[in-house]
Amino acid sequence: MKKQLNLICVLIFFFVGLSLVPSIYSMSNAFMDGFEVGMSQVEDVHGQETTNISAEILTPMTLSLWPKSLAVTSDKLFNHKDQEWYPASHIQTVVWAKSKDTVITRYASFLVLIGIFFIIKAIVQFYKLINAINHEVIFDWMNVRRLNRIGRNLLISFMLSQAYMITNYWEATRLFELEGYEHNFWCDFQPMTLIMGLIALLVGRIFAIGLQMKEEQDLTI
Structure with a gap:
């Protein structure tokens, strides 16, 4: 049983890590490309008025689009x-918009990094949970707290x-209107962490109910 549990956990860790690869890869590429382009743009406008530099620098922005008619391209x-x-x-x-128009999106991109941090925290709690189960500590209030932490971290x-x-999405709709x-917004909606977080909270609640019933039975004996 423990071998099967460990195998399942290894697969979970592997695929969770694999799911983070596209985000980390795209963010690192965007950072490096943006840094290089930004430096080249600063060099191009070097010597101009400082008030014009920010207006010339461009920032990548993702547009999630849907054709108004699938019959006409x-x-x-x-x-x-x-x-x-x-x-x-x-x-x-991906379009390159003026930096002065995308200030909010550039600062909001740090939310993705913070979100990855909370996913890592959830993975750490999951590892502790599996380690406790391997040591035959299953129905325990500490595991309930770990499941709740996993759920909260994933929801955050x-x-x-x-x-x-x-x-x-808000800045894209404010800045761009494309013909056809x-x-x-729903192209970017990714509910997987929401679903996993709710499942973790549900399992934690089931564990808590089971422990409460066990404690009540122990008191009646």
């Missing part, structure tokens, strides 16, 4: 394999990431 893509153009529609696009991470998505497209 307003864009095309060139296929190098057959050297032909194909009609296409963009669902998610979900709220932080969604706060960033809402901020990005409308902004779509």
Whole structure:
């Protein structure tokens, strides 16, 4: 039984870590690319008025789009394999907006980093829970608290990431209006951490009810 439990835990750790790779990869790439582009832009405007520098620097912003009509495409893509153009529609696009217009989104991006921190905290609590179960400490109030911490950390991470998505969506709708497209918030909605957090809280509540029933039975004996 312990081998099966440990195998399942290894798989959970592996796939949770794998799920974080796209976010970490995209954030690190965006940071490096933004830093390089920002430095080059600062060098280009070097010698100009300092009041004009911030207006010239560009910041990447993600647009979550949905075509107003799937029957009509307003864009095309060139296929190098057959050297032909194909009609296409963009669902998610990165645009470079003026930094002075994206101040809120740039600061809100730190919420994603904080959210990853809370996911790591949840993973640590999960490791402690599995370690306790391996030592045959299962129905214990400490495990209930660990499950509650896992659930809270995952819910906080979900709220932080969604706060960033809402901020990005709001600024995107404020700055851009594209022909043939409308902004779509639900493309960025990722409920997995919400679901896992609620499941952890549910299991913790079940453990708590079981412990309360056990304590009541012990008192009646």
